[in-house]
Amino acid sequence: MGADDKYLDLFENAPCGYLVIGADGRIQDANGTFQRWTGFSKEAVCGKRFREILNVAGRMFYETHFAPLLRMQGFFEEVALDIVKADGDILPVLANSLEQRTPAGDVIETRVTLFRATQRRRYERELGEAKRQLEQGLHSAQQTAELREQFIAVLGHDLRNPLASISAGVHMLARNTDPSDEKVAKVLRLMLASIARMSGLIDNVLDFARGRLGGGLGLTRDRGKPIQPTLQQVLDEIRSSYPERQIDVLWNLDGDMIEVDHVRLAQLFSNLMGNAIAHGDPETLIQVTGKFSEGFFDLSVANGGKPIPQAALQRLFQPFYRGDAKGRQQGLGLGLYIASEIARAHGGTLDVVSDMEQTRFSFRMPIS
CATH class of the missing domain: 1.10.287.130 (Signal transduction histidine kinase, dimerisation/phosphotransfer (DHp) domain)
Incomplete structure:
Protein backbone atom coordinates (compact mmCIF):
# COMPACT_ATOMS: atom_id res chain seq x y z
CA MET A 1 0.00 0.00 0.00
CA GLY A 2 1.46 3.33 -1.08
CA ALA A 3 1.59 6.49 0.99
CA ASP A 4 -1.42 7.93 -0.79
CA ASP A 5 -3.44 4.79 -0.09
CA LYS A 6 -2.45 4.89 3.59
CA TYR A 7 -3.57 8.48 3.92
CA LEU A 8 -6.82 7.70 2.12
CA ASP A 9 -7.44 4.72 4.40
CA LEU A 10 -6.67 6.87 7.45
CA PHE A 11 -9.22 9.44 6.27
CA GLU A 12 -11.94 6.94 5.40
CA ASN A 13 -11.59 4.59 8.39
CA ALA A 14 -10.48 6.95 11.15
CA PRO A 15 -12.09 6.35 14.57
CA CYS A 16 -13.95 9.64 14.12
CA GLY A 17 -16.12 11.25 11.48
CA TYR A 18 -14.53 13.72 9.05
CA LEU A 19 -16.31 16.42 7.08
CA VAL A 20 -14.75 18.88 4.66
CA ILE A 21 -16.82 22.03 4.12
CA GLY A 22 -16.10 24.38 1.23
CA ALA A 23 -15.84 28.16 1.31
CA ASP A 24 -19.50 28.31 0.24
CA GLY A 25 -20.50 26.52 3.46
CA ARG A 26 -21.52 23.27 1.77
CA ILE A 27 -20.15 19.83 2.61
CA GLN A 28 -17.63 18.70 -0.01
CA ASP A 29 -16.51 15.39 1.49
CA ALA A 30 -17.48 12.95 4.27
CA ASN A 31 -15.37 9.99 5.33
CA GLY A 32 -16.52 6.39 5.56
CA THR A 33 -16.80 6.49 9.34
CA PHE A 34 -19.30 9.34 9.16
CA GLN A 35 -21.25 7.49 6.48
CA ARG A 36 -21.42 4.30 8.59
CA TRP A 37 -22.46 6.20 11.72
CA THR A 38 -25.21 8.21 10.03
CA GLY A 39 -26.39 5.98 7.19
CA PHE A 40 -25.79 8.77 4.68
CA SER A 41 -23.95 8.04 1.45
CA LYS A 42 -21.33 10.52 0.36
CA GLU A 43 -23.60 11.62 -2.46
CA ALA A 44 -26.51 12.19 -0.08
CA VAL A 45 -24.58 14.41 2.33
CA CYS A 46 -22.31 16.31 -0.05
CA GLY A 47 -23.85 19.59 -1.15
CA LYS A 48 -25.73 20.05 2.12
CA ARG A 49 -24.88 22.81 4.54
CA PHE A 50 -23.57 21.59 7.89
CA ARG A 51 -26.54 23.02 9.76
CA GLU A 52 -28.91 20.92 7.61
CA ILE A 53 -27.73 17.66 9.23
CA LEU A 54 -28.30 19.02 12.79
CA ASN A 55 -31.50 18.85 14.81
CA VAL A 56 -33.53 22.04 15.35
CA ALA A 57 -31.86 23.01 18.64
CA GLY A 58 -28.43 22.28 17.17
CA ARG A 59 -29.14 24.49 14.17
CA MET A 60 -30.08 27.41 16.39
CA PHE A 61 -27.00 27.08 18.58
CA TYR A 62 -24.72 26.56 15.60
CA GLU A 63 -25.97 29.64 13.77
CA THR A 64 -26.05 31.92 16.83
CA HIS A 65 -22.96 30.73 18.71
CA PHE A 66 -20.57 28.37 16.98
CA ALA A 67 -20.54 29.71 13.41
CA PRO A 68 -19.75 33.28 14.61
CA LEU A 69 -17.08 31.83 16.91
CA LEU A 70 -15.58 29.95 13.94
CA ARG A 71 -15.56 33.12 11.82
CA MET A 72 -13.96 35.13 14.62
CA GLN A 73 -11.18 32.81 15.80
CA GLY A 74 -10.98 30.20 13.08
CA PHE A 75 -11.79 27.15 15.22
CA PHE A 76 -13.95 25.70 17.97
CA GLU A 77 -13.46 22.61 20.14
CA GLU A 78 -15.63 20.07 21.97
CA VAL A 79 -18.97 21.49 20.93
CA ALA A 80 -21.87 19.16 21.78
CA LEU A 81 -24.19 18.71 18.79
CA ASP A 82 -26.87 16.26 17.67
CA ILE A 83 -26.60 14.87 14.10
CA VAL A 84 -29.87 13.73 12.51
CA LYS A 85 -29.08 10.37 10.85
CA ALA A 86 -30.60 9.14 7.59
CA ASP A 87 -33.24 7.13 9.49
CA GLY A 88 -34.19 10.12 11.64
CA ASP A 89 -32.48 8.95 14.82
CA ILE A 90 -30.16 11.26 16.70
CA LEU A 91 -26.39 10.76 16.94
CA PRO A 92 -24.89 12.80 19.82
CA VAL A 93 -21.39 14.03 18.90
CA LEU A 94 -18.62 16.30 20.08
CA ALA A 95 -17.36 18.46 17.22
CA ASN A 96 -14.00 20.12 16.63
CA SER A 97 -13.65 22.50 13.72
CA LEU A 98 -10.72 24.29 12.05
CA GLU A 99 -10.73 26.70 9.12
CA GLN A 100 -8.04 26.70 6.43
CA ARG A 101 -7.42 30.24 5.19
CA THR A 102 -5.30 32.03 2.60
CA PRO A 103 -2.56 34.43 3.73
CA ALA A 104 -5.09 37.19 3.05
CA GLY A 105 -7.52 35.57 5.50
CA ASP A 106 -10.03 34.19 3.01
CA VAL A 107 -11.59 30.83 3.92
CA ILE A 108 -10.47 27.92 1.73
CA GLU A 109 -12.28 25.12 3.55
CA THR A 110 -13.39 24.07 7.01
CA ARG A 111 -12.45 20.71 8.48
CA VAL A 112 -14.76 19.16 11.06
CA THR A 113 -14.05 16.09 13.19
CA LEU A 114 -16.91 14.39 14.97
CA PHE A 115 -16.61 12.04 17.97
CA ARG A 116 -19.43 9.89 19.22
CA ALA A 117 -20.75 11.13 22.59
CA THR A 118 -23.58 8.68 23.25
CA GLN A 119 -22.17 7.45 26.57
CA ARG A 120 -21.20 10.94 27.67
CA ARG A 121 -24.66 12.30 26.93
CA ARG A 122 -26.24 9.40 28.79
CA TYR A 123 -23.96 10.12 31.76
CA GLU A 124 -24.87 13.82 31.62
CA ARG A 125 -28.58 12.98 31.56
CA GLU A 126 -28.22 10.55 34.45
CA LEU A 217 -33.04 33.12 71.79
CA GLY A 218 -34.46 36.35 73.12
CA LEU A 219 -32.59 38.21 75.87
CA THR A 220 -33.90 40.59 78.50
CA ARG A 221 -30.76 42.22 79.83
CA ASP A 222 -30.69 43.85 83.27
CA ARG A 223 -27.80 45.86 84.70
CA GLY A 224 -29.44 46.81 87.99
CA LYS A 225 -29.30 43.36 89.59
CA PRO A 226 -26.27 41.48 90.97
CA ILE A 227 -25.59 38.11 89.34
CA GLN A 228 -24.21 36.18 92.33
CA PRO A 229 -27.68 35.60 93.89
CA THR A 230 -28.89 34.32 90.51
CA LEU A 231 -26.07 31.79 90.34
CA GLN A 232 -26.39 30.90 94.02
CA GLN A 233 -30.08 30.11 93.63
CA VAL A 234 -29.27 27.60 90.90
CA LEU A 235 -26.56 26.13 93.09
CA ASP A 236 -28.94 25.77 96.04
CA GLU A 237 -31.50 23.99 93.87
CA ILE A 238 -28.85 21.56 92.61
CA ARG A 239 -27.62 20.85 96.13
CA SER A 240 -31.19 20.24 97.26
CA SER A 241 -31.81 17.78 94.45
CA TYR A 242 -28.41 16.06 94.75
CA PRO A 243 -27.35 16.34 98.40
CA GLU A 244 -24.88 13.49 97.95
CA ARG A 245 -22.73 15.46 95.49
CA GLN A 246 -19.87 17.61 96.78
CA ILE A 247 -19.69 21.05 95.20
CA ASP A 248 -16.86 23.49 95.84
CA VAL A 249 -17.63 27.14 94.99
CA LEU A 250 -15.42 30.18 94.56
CA TRP A 251 -17.16 33.50 93.86
CA ASN A 252 -15.15 36.64 93.10
CA LEU A 253 -17.92 38.88 91.86
CA ASP A 254 -17.39 42.18 93.67
CA GLY A 255 -19.23 45.02 91.94
CA ASP A 256 -21.14 42.49 89.82
CA MET A 257 -23.73 44.83 88.29
CA ILE A 258 -23.25 43.78 84.67
CA GLU A 259 -25.74 43.74 81.81
CA VAL A 260 -26.99 40.18 81.49
CA ASP A 261 -30.21 38.20 81.11
CA HIS A 262 -30.49 36.64 84.56
CA VAL A 263 -33.02 34.00 83.55
CA ARG A 264 -30.86 32.88 80.63
CA LEU A 265 -27.68 32.98 82.74
CA ALA A 266 -29.37 30.76 85.32
CA GLN A 267 -30.43 28.41 82.54
CA LEU A 268 -26.89 28.22 81.17
CA PHE A 269 -25.45 27.57 84.65
CA SER A 270 -28.12 24.96 85.42
CA ASN A 271 -27.36 23.12 82.17
CA LEU A 272 -23.63 23.08 82.95
CA MET A 273 -24.27 21.83 86.47
CA GLY A 274 -26.66 19.18 85.19
CA ASN A 275 -23.99 18.02 82.74
CA ALA A 276 -21.42 17.78 85.55
CA ILE A 277 -23.85 15.76 87.68
CA ALA A 278 -24.66 13.42 84.77
CA HIS A 279 -21.13 12.78 83.52
CA GLY A 280 -18.81 13.51 86.41
CA ASP A 281 -17.36 11.01 88.84
CA PRO A 282 -19.73 11.07 91.86
CA GLU A 283 -16.75 10.54 94.19
CA THR A 284 -14.99 13.76 93.14
CA LEU A 285 -15.73 17.43 93.71
CA ILE A 286 -17.60 19.60 91.26
CA GLN A 287 -15.69 22.88 91.17
CA VAL A 288 -17.56 26.09 90.35
CA THR A 289 -15.81 29.41 89.77
CA GLY A 290 -17.32 32.80 88.94
CA LYS A 291 -15.21 35.94 88.63
CA PHE A 292 -14.54 39.21 86.85
CA SER A 293 -11.21 39.39 85.11
CA GLU A 294 -9.78 42.07 82.78
CA GLY A 295 -13.06 43.17 81.27
CA PHE A 296 -14.66 39.71 81.18
CA PHE A 297 -17.12 37.73 83.25
CA ASP A 298 -15.94 34.13 83.59
CA LEU A 299 -18.01 31.21 84.83
CA SER A 300 -16.67 27.66 84.87
CA VAL A 301 -17.86 24.25 86.02
CA ALA A 302 -15.33 21.41 86.36
CA ASN A 303 -15.81 17.78 87.30
CA GLY A 304 -13.62 14.71 87.56
CA GLY A 305 -14.15 11.48 85.68
CA LYS A 306 -13.24 9.98 82.35
CA PRO A 307 -12.11 12.49 79.70
CA ILE A 308 -14.43 13.22 76.81
CA PRO A 309 -13.21 11.43 73.66
CA GLN A 310 -11.87 13.70 70.95
CA ALA A 311 -14.56 12.59 68.50
CA ALA A 312 -17.28 13.47 71.02
CA LEU A 313 -15.78 16.92 71.63
CA GLN A 314 -16.54 17.83 68.01
CA ARG A 315 -20.25 17.10 68.54
CA LEU A 316 -20.71 18.21 72.12
CA PHE A 317 -22.59 21.43 71.39
CA GLN A 318 -24.77 19.95 68.65
CA PRO A 319 -28.48 19.42 69.39
CA PHE A 320 -29.69 15.97 70.46
CA TYR A 321 -26.19 14.73 71.29
CA ARG A 322 -26.58 12.86 74.58
CA GLY A 323 -23.19 11.35 75.29
CA ASP A 324 -23.35 8.51 77.82
CA ALA A 325 -25.67 9.97 80.49
CA LYS A 326 -27.20 7.33 82.73
CA GLY A 327 -30.12 6.98 85.08
CA ARG A 328 -32.30 9.94 85.93
CA GLN A 329 -30.00 12.34 84.08
CA GLN A 330 -30.92 10.97 80.68
CA GLY A 331 -32.38 13.79 78.63
CA LEU A 332 -32.90 15.09 75.12
CA GLY A 333 -29.31 16.14 74.50
CA LEU A 334 -30.22 19.82 74.21
CA GLY A 335 -28.65 21.20 77.41
CA LEU A 336 -25.18 22.02 76.10
CA TYR A 337 -26.57 23.19 72.77
CA ILE A 338 -28.90 25.65 74.52
CA ALA A 339 -26.08 26.75 76.84
CA SER A 340 -23.84 27.49 73.85
CA GLU A 341 -26.65 29.46 72.18
CA ILE A 342 -27.17 31.51 75.35
CA ALA A 343 -23.44 32.22 75.48
CA ARG A 344 -23.47 33.31 71.84
CA ALA A 345 -26.53 35.52 72.36
CA HIS A 346 -24.59 37.33 75.10
CA GLY A 347 -21.68 37.88 72.73
CA GLY A 348 -19.64 35.32 74.66
CA THR A 349 -18.24 31.84 74.17
CA LEU A 350 -18.67 28.45 75.77
CA ASP A 351 -15.62 26.19 75.62
CA VAL A 352 -14.64 22.81 77.00
CA VAL A 353 -11.31 21.26 77.97
CA SER A 354 -11.18 17.61 78.96
CA ASP A 355 -8.26 15.47 80.11
CA MET A 356 -7.51 12.71 82.62
CA GLU A 357 -7.60 15.20 85.50
CA GLN A 358 -10.90 16.97 84.85
CA THR A 359 -13.45 18.23 82.36
CA ARG A 360 -14.03 21.99 82.51
CA PHE A 361 -16.73 24.02 80.76
CA SER A 362 -15.98 27.74 80.66
CA PHE A 363 -18.36 30.56 79.78
CA ARG A 364 -16.76 33.92 79.03
CA MET A 365 -18.49 37.13 78.02
CA PRO A 366 -17.18 40.67 77.66
CA ILE A 367 -18.38 43.20 80.22
CA SER A 368 -19.92 46.10 78.36
Whole structure:
Protein backbone atom coordinates (compact mmCIF):
# COMPACT_ATOMS: atom_id res chain seq x y z
CA MET A 1 0.00 0.00 0.00
CA GLY A 2 1.46 3.33 -1.08
CA ALA A 3 1.59 6.49 0.99
CA ASP A 4 -1.42 7.93 -0.79
CA ASP A 5 -3.44 4.79 -0.09
CA LYS A 6 -2.45 4.89 3.59
CA TYR A 7 -3.57 8.48 3.92
CA LEU A 8 -6.82 7.70 2.12
CA ASP A 9 -7.44 4.72 4.40
CA LEU A 10 -6.67 6.87 7.45
CA PHE A 11 -9.22 9.44 6.27
CA GLU A 12 -11.94 6.94 5.40
CA ASN A 13 -11.59 4.59 8.39
CA ALA A 14 -10.48 6.95 11.15
CA PRO A 15 -12.09 6.35 14.57
CA CYS A 16 -13.95 9.64 14.12
CA GLY A 17 -16.12 11.25 11.48
CA TYR A 18 -14.53 13.72 9.05
CA LEU A 19 -16.31 16.42 7.08
CA VAL A 20 -14.75 18.88 4.66
CA ILE A 21 -16.82 22.03 4.12
CA GLY A 22 -16.10 24.38 1.23
CA ALA A 23 -15.84 28.16 1.31
CA ASP A 24 -19.50 28.31 0.24
CA GLY A 25 -20.50 26.52 3.46
CA ARG A 26 -21.52 23.27 1.77
CA ILE A 27 -20.15 19.83 2.61
CA GLN A 28 -17.63 18.70 -0.01
CA ASP A 29 -16.51 15.39 1.49
CA ALA A 30 -17.48 12.95 4.27
CA ASN A 31 -15.37 9.99 5.33
CA GLY A 32 -16.52 6.39 5.56
CA THR A 33 -16.80 6.49 9.34
CA PHE A 34 -19.30 9.34 9.16
CA GLN A 35 -21.25 7.49 6.48
CA ARG A 36 -21.42 4.30 8.59
CA TRP A 37 -22.46 6.20 11.72
CA THR A 38 -25.21 8.21 10.03
CA GLY A 39 -26.39 5.98 7.19
CA PHE A 40 -25.79 8.77 4.68
CA SER A 41 -23.95 8.04 1.45
CA LYS A 42 -21.33 10.52 0.36
CA GLU A 43 -23.60 11.62 -2.46
CA ALA A 44 -26.51 12.19 -0.08
CA VAL A 45 -24.58 14.41 2.33
CA CYS A 46 -22.31 16.31 -0.05
CA GLY A 47 -23.85 19.59 -1.15
CA LYS A 48 -25.73 20.05 2.12
CA ARG A 49 -24.88 22.81 4.54
CA PHE A 50 -23.57 21.59 7.89
CA ARG A 51 -26.54 23.02 9.76
CA GLU A 52 -28.91 20.92 7.61
CA ILE A 53 -27.73 17.66 9.23
CA LEU A 54 -28.30 19.02 12.79
CA ASN A 55 -31.50 18.85 14.81
CA VAL A 56 -33.53 22.04 15.35
CA ALA A 57 -31.86 23.01 18.64
CA GLY A 58 -28.43 22.28 17.17
CA ARG A 59 -29.14 24.49 14.17
CA MET A 60 -30.08 27.41 16.39
CA PHE A 61 -27.00 27.08 18.58
CA TYR A 62 -24.72 26.56 15.60
CA GLU A 63 -25.97 29.64 13.77
CA THR A 64 -26.05 31.92 16.83
CA HIS A 65 -22.96 30.73 18.71
CA PHE A 66 -20.57 28.37 16.98
CA ALA A 67 -20.54 29.71 13.41
CA PRO A 68 -19.75 33.28 14.61
CA LEU A 69 -17.08 31.83 16.91
CA LEU A 70 -15.58 29.95 13.94
CA ARG A 71 -15.56 33.12 11.82
CA MET A 72 -13.96 35.13 14.62
CA GLN A 73 -11.18 32.81 15.80
CA GLY A 74 -10.98 30.20 13.08
CA PHE A 75 -11.79 27.15 15.22
CA PHE A 76 -13.95 25.70 17.97
CA GLU A 77 -13.46 22.61 20.14
CA GLU A 78 -15.63 20.07 21.97
CA VAL A 79 -18.97 21.49 20.93
CA ALA A 80 -21.87 19.16 21.78
CA LEU A 81 -24.19 18.71 18.79
CA ASP A 82 -26.87 16.26 17.67
CA ILE A 83 -26.60 14.87 14.10
CA VAL A 84 -29.87 13.73 12.51
CA LYS A 85 -29.08 10.37 10.85
CA ALA A 86 -30.60 9.14 7.59
CA ASP A 87 -33.24 7.13 9.49
CA GLY A 88 -34.19 10.12 11.64
CA ASP A 89 -32.48 8.95 14.82
CA ILE A 90 -30.16 11.26 16.70
CA LEU A 91 -26.39 10.76 16.94
CA PRO A 92 -24.89 12.80 19.82
CA VAL A 93 -21.39 14.03 18.90
CA LEU A 94 -18.62 16.30 20.08
CA ALA A 95 -17.36 18.46 17.22
CA ASN A 96 -14.00 20.12 16.63
CA SER A 97 -13.65 22.50 13.72
CA LEU A 98 -10.72 24.29 12.05
CA GLU A 99 -10.73 26.70 9.12
CA GLN A 100 -8.04 26.70 6.43
CA ARG A 101 -7.42 30.24 5.19
CA THR A 102 -5.30 32.03 2.60
CA PRO A 103 -2.56 34.43 3.73
CA ALA A 104 -5.09 37.19 3.05
CA GLY A 105 -7.52 35.57 5.50
CA ASP A 106 -10.03 34.19 3.01
CA VAL A 107 -11.59 30.83 3.92
CA ILE A 108 -10.47 27.92 1.73
CA GLU A 109 -12.28 25.12 3.55
CA THR A 110 -13.39 24.07 7.01
CA ARG A 111 -12.45 20.71 8.48
CA VAL A 112 -14.76 19.16 11.06
CA THR A 113 -14.05 16.09 13.19
CA LEU A 114 -16.91 14.39 14.97
CA PHE A 115 -16.61 12.04 17.97
CA ARG A 116 -19.43 9.89 19.22
CA ALA A 117 -20.75 11.13 22.59
CA THR A 118 -23.58 8.68 23.25
CA GLN A 119 -22.17 7.45 26.57
CA ARG A 120 -21.20 10.94 27.67
CA ARG A 121 -24.66 12.30 26.93
CA ARG A 122 -26.24 9.40 28.79
CA TYR A 123 -23.96 10.12 31.76
CA GLU A 124 -24.87 13.82 31.62
CA ARG A 125 -28.58 12.98 31.56
CA GLU A 126 -28.22 10.55 34.45
CA LEU A 127 -26.18 13.11 36.38
CA GLY A 128 -28.85 15.74 35.75
CA GLU A 129 -31.57 13.35 36.88
CA ALA A 130 -29.61 12.45 40.01
CA LYS A 131 -29.17 16.14 40.77
CA ARG A 132 -32.89 16.75 40.31
CA GLN A 133 -33.77 13.85 42.62
CA LEU A 134 -31.25 15.06 45.19
CA GLU A 135 -32.73 18.57 45.13
CA GLN A 136 -36.20 17.10 45.54
CA GLY A 137 -34.97 14.96 48.42
CA LEU A 138 -33.32 17.93 50.12
CA HIS A 139 -36.47 19.99 49.70
CA SER A 140 -38.56 17.17 51.17
CA ALA A 141 -36.08 16.74 54.05
CA GLN A 142 -36.21 20.47 54.76
CA GLN A 143 -40.00 20.41 54.84
CA THR A 144 -39.93 17.39 57.17
CA ALA A 145 -37.43 19.12 59.46
CA GLU A 146 -39.56 22.26 59.64
CA LEU A 147 -42.67 20.23 60.36
CA ARG A 148 -40.83 18.30 63.08
CA GLU A 149 -39.58 21.49 64.71
CA GLN A 150 -43.06 23.03 64.59
CA PHE A 151 -44.40 19.88 66.26
CA ILE A 152 -41.70 20.10 68.93
CA ALA A 153 -42.61 23.74 69.61
CA VAL A 154 -46.33 22.92 69.96
CA LEU A 155 -45.61 19.86 72.11
CA GLY A 156 -43.33 21.80 74.46
CA HIS A 157 -45.89 24.58 74.81
CA ASP A 158 -48.79 22.18 75.51
CA LEU A 159 -46.82 20.23 78.12
CA ARG A 160 -46.45 23.29 80.33
CA ASN A 161 -50.08 23.42 81.48
CA PRO A 162 -50.37 19.86 82.87
CA LEU A 163 -46.91 20.18 84.42
CA ALA A 164 -47.97 23.40 86.16
CA SER A 165 -50.99 21.59 87.58
CA ILE A 166 -48.83 18.74 88.87
CA SER A 167 -46.39 21.23 90.42
CA ALA A 168 -49.21 23.11 92.15
CA GLY A 169 -50.59 19.83 93.52
CA VAL A 170 -47.22 18.67 94.87
CA HIS A 171 -46.59 22.03 96.55
CA MET A 172 -50.03 21.86 98.15
CA LEU A 173 -49.29 18.36 99.46
CA ALA A 174 -45.95 19.59 100.80
CA ARG A 175 -47.65 22.38 102.74
CA ASN A 176 -50.17 20.01 104.27
CA THR A 177 -47.80 17.15 105.09
CA ASP A 178 -46.48 16.51 108.57
CA PRO A 179 -42.83 17.67 108.38
CA SER A 180 -41.86 14.89 110.78
CA ASP A 181 -42.88 12.24 108.27
CA GLU A 182 -39.45 11.95 106.65
CA LYS A 183 -40.49 9.25 104.19
CA VAL A 184 -43.28 11.36 102.70
CA ALA A 185 -41.08 14.48 102.75
CA LYS A 186 -38.39 12.63 100.80
CA VAL A 187 -40.87 11.47 98.16
CA LEU A 188 -42.19 15.03 97.78
CA ARG A 189 -38.66 16.39 97.37
CA LEU A 190 -37.98 13.85 94.64
CA MET A 191 -41.25 14.78 92.91
CA LEU A 192 -40.38 18.48 93.06
CA ALA A 193 -36.92 17.76 91.68
CA SER A 194 -38.45 15.76 88.81
CA ILE A 195 -40.90 18.58 88.09
CA ALA A 196 -38.05 21.08 88.02
CA ARG A 197 -36.06 18.86 85.69
CA MET A 198 -39.05 18.32 83.39
CA SER A 199 -39.66 22.06 83.33
CA GLY A 200 -36.04 22.56 82.31
CA LEU A 201 -36.39 19.99 79.52
CA ILE A 202 -39.49 21.75 78.20
CA ASP A 203 -37.66 25.09 78.28
CA ASN A 204 -34.80 23.54 76.30
CA VAL A 205 -37.21 22.10 73.74
CA LEU A 206 -38.95 25.44 73.28
CA ASP A 207 -35.63 27.28 73.00
CA PHE A 208 -34.42 24.80 70.41
CA ALA A 209 -37.60 25.09 68.35
CA ARG A 210 -37.58 28.88 68.65
CA GLY A 211 -33.98 29.04 67.42
CA ARG A 212 -34.57 26.65 64.52
CA LEU A 213 -37.81 28.33 63.42
CA GLY A 214 -36.15 31.73 63.18
CA GLY A 215 -37.14 33.40 66.44
CA GLY A 216 -33.74 32.99 68.07
CA LEU A 217 -33.04 33.12 71.79
CA GLY A 218 -34.46 36.35 73.12
CA LEU A 219 -32.59 38.21 75.87
CA THR A 220 -33.90 40.59 78.50
CA ARG A 221 -30.76 42.22 79.83
CA ASP A 222 -30.69 43.85 83.27
CA ARG A 223 -27.80 45.86 84.70
CA GLY A 224 -29.44 46.81 87.99
CA LYS A 225 -29.30 43.36 89.59
CA PRO A 226 -26.27 41.48 90.97
CA ILE A 227 -25.59 38.11 89.34
CA GLN A 228 -24.21 36.18 92.33
CA PRO A 229 -27.68 35.60 93.89
CA THR A 230 -28.89 34.32 90.51
CA LEU A 231 -26.07 31.79 90.34
CA GLN A 232 -26.39 30.90 94.02
CA GLN A 233 -30.08 30.11 93.63
CA VAL A 234 -29.27 27.60 90.90
CA LEU A 235 -26.56 26.13 93.09
CA ASP A 236 -28.94 25.77 96.04
CA GLU A 237 -31.50 23.99 93.87
CA ILE A 238 -28.85 21.56 92.61
CA ARG A 239 -27.62 20.85 96.13
CA SER A 240 -31.19 20.24 97.26
CA SER A 241 -31.81 17.78 94.45
CA TYR A 242 -28.41 16.06 94.75
CA PRO A 243 -27.35 16.34 98.40
CA GLU A 244 -24.88 13.49 97.95
CA ARG A 245 -22.73 15.46 95.49
CA GLN A 246 -19.87 17.61 96.78
CA ILE A 247 -19.69 21.05 95.20
CA ASP A 248 -16.86 23.49 95.84
CA VAL A 249 -17.63 27.14 94.99
CA LEU A 250 -15.42 30.18 94.56
CA TRP A 251 -17.16 33.50 93.86
CA ASN A 252 -15.15 36.64 93.10
CA LEU A 253 -17.92 38.88 91.86
CA ASP A 254 -17.39 42.18 93.67
CA GLY A 255 -19.23 45.02 91.94
CA ASP A 256 -21.14 42.49 89.82
CA MET A 257 -23.73 44.83 88.29
CA ILE A 258 -23.25 43.78 84.67
CA GLU A 259 -25.74 43.74 81.81
CA VAL A 260 -26.99 40.18 81.49
CA ASP A 261 -30.21 38.20 81.11
CA HIS A 262 -30.49 36.64 84.56
CA VAL A 263 -33.02 34.00 83.55
CA ARG A 264 -30.86 32.88 80.63
CA LEU A 265 -27.68 32.98 82.74
CA ALA A 266 -29.37 30.76 85.32
CA GLN A 267 -30.43 28.41 82.54
CA LEU A 268 -26.89 28.22 81.17
CA PHE A 269 -25.45 27.57 84.65
CA SER A 270 -28.12 24.96 85.42
CA ASN A 271 -27.36 23.12 82.17
CA LEU A 272 -23.63 23.08 82.95
CA MET A 273 -24.27 21.83 86.47
CA GLY A 274 -26.66 19.18 85.19
CA ASN A 275 -23.99 18.02 82.74
CA ALA A 276 -21.42 17.78 85.55
CA ILE A 277 -23.85 15.76 87.68
CA ALA A 278 -24.66 13.42 84.77
CA HIS A 279 -21.13 12.78 83.52
CA GLY A 280 -18.81 13.51 86.41
CA ASP A 281 -17.36 11.01 88.84
CA PRO A 282 -19.73 11.07 91.86
CA GLU A 283 -16.75 10.54 94.19
CA THR A 284 -14.99 13.76 93.14
CA LEU A 285 -15.73 17.43 93.71
CA ILE A 286 -17.60 19.60 91.26
CA GLN A 287 -15.69 22.88 91.17
CA VAL A 288 -17.56 26.09 90.35
CA THR A 289 -15.81 29.41 89.77
CA GLY A 290 -17.32 32.80 88.94
CA LYS A 291 -15.21 35.94 88.63
CA PHE A 292 -14.54 39.21 86.85
CA SER A 293 -11.21 39.39 85.11
CA GLU A 294 -9.78 42.07 82.78
CA GLY A 295 -13.06 43.17 81.27
CA PHE A 296 -14.66 39.71 81.18
CA PHE A 297 -17.12 37.73 83.25
CA ASP A 298 -15.94 34.13 83.59
CA LEU A 299 -18.01 31.21 84.83
CA SER A 300 -16.67 27.66 84.87
CA VAL A 301 -17.86 24.25 86.02
CA ALA A 302 -15.33 21.41 86.36
CA ASN A 303 -15.81 17.78 87.30
CA GLY A 304 -13.62 14.71 87.56
CA GLY A 305 -14.15 11.48 85.68
CA LYS A 306 -13.24 9.98 82.35
CA PRO A 307 -12.11 12.49 79.70
CA ILE A 308 -14.43 13.22 76.81
CA PRO A 309 -13.21 11.43 73.66
CA GLN A 310 -11.87 13.70 70.95
CA ALA A 311 -14.56 12.59 68.50
CA ALA A 312 -17.28 13.47 71.02
CA LEU A 313 -15.78 16.92 71.63
CA GLN A 314 -16.54 17.83 68.01
CA ARG A 315 -20.25 17.10 68.54
CA LEU A 316 -20.71 18.21 72.12
CA PHE A 317 -22.59 21.43 71.39
CA GLN A 318 -24.77 19.95 68.65
CA PRO A 319 -28.48 19.42 69.39
CA PHE A 320 -29.69 15.97 70.46
CA TYR A 321 -26.19 14.73 71.29
CA ARG A 322 -26.58 12.86 74.58
CA GLY A 323 -23.19 11.35 75.29
CA ASP A 324 -23.35 8.51 77.82
CA ALA A 325 -25.67 9.97 80.49
CA LYS A 326 -27.20 7.33 82.73
CA GLY A 327 -30.12 6.98 85.08
CA ARG A 328 -32.30 9.94 85.93
CA GLN A 329 -30.00 12.34 84.08
CA GLN A 330 -30.92 10.97 80.68
CA GLY A 331 -32.38 13.79 78.63
CA LEU A 332 -32.90 15.09 75.12
CA GLY A 333 -29.31 16.14 74.50
CA LEU A 334 -30.22 19.82 74.21
CA GLY A 335 -28.65 21.20 77.41
CA LEU A 336 -25.18 22.02 76.10
CA TYR A 337 -26.57 23.19 72.77
CA ILE A 338 -28.90 25.65 74.52
CA ALA A 339 -26.08 26.75 76.84
CA SER A 340 -23.84 27.49 73.85
CA GLU A 341 -26.65 29.46 72.18
CA ILE A 342 -27.17 31.51 75.35
CA ALA A 343 -23.44 32.22 75.48
CA ARG A 344 -23.47 33.31 71.84
CA ALA A 345 -26.53 35.52 72.36
CA HIS A 346 -24.59 37.33 75.10
CA GLY A 347 -21.68 37.88 72.73
CA GLY A 348 -19.64 35.32 74.66
CA THR A 349 -18.24 31.84 74.17
CA LEU A 350 -18.67 28.45 75.77
CA ASP A 351 -15.62 26.19 75.62
CA VAL A 352 -14.64 22.81 77.00
CA VAL A 353 -11.31 21.26 77.97
CA SER A 354 -11.18 17.61 78.96
CA ASP A 355 -8.26 15.47 80.11
CA MET A 356 -7.51 12.71 82.62
CA GLU A 357 -7.60 15.20 85.50
CA GLN A 358 -10.90 16.97 84.85
CA THR A 359 -13.45 18.23 82.36
CA ARG A 360 -14.03 21.99 82.51
CA PHE A 361 -16.73 24.02 80.76
CA SER A 362 -15.98 27.74 80.66
CA PHE A 363 -18.36 30.56 79.78
CA ARG A 364 -16.76 33.92 79.03
CA MET A 365 -18.49 37.13 78.02
CA PRO A 366 -17.18 40.67 77.66
CA ILE A 367 -18.38 43.20 80.22
CA SER A 368 -19.92 46.10 78.36
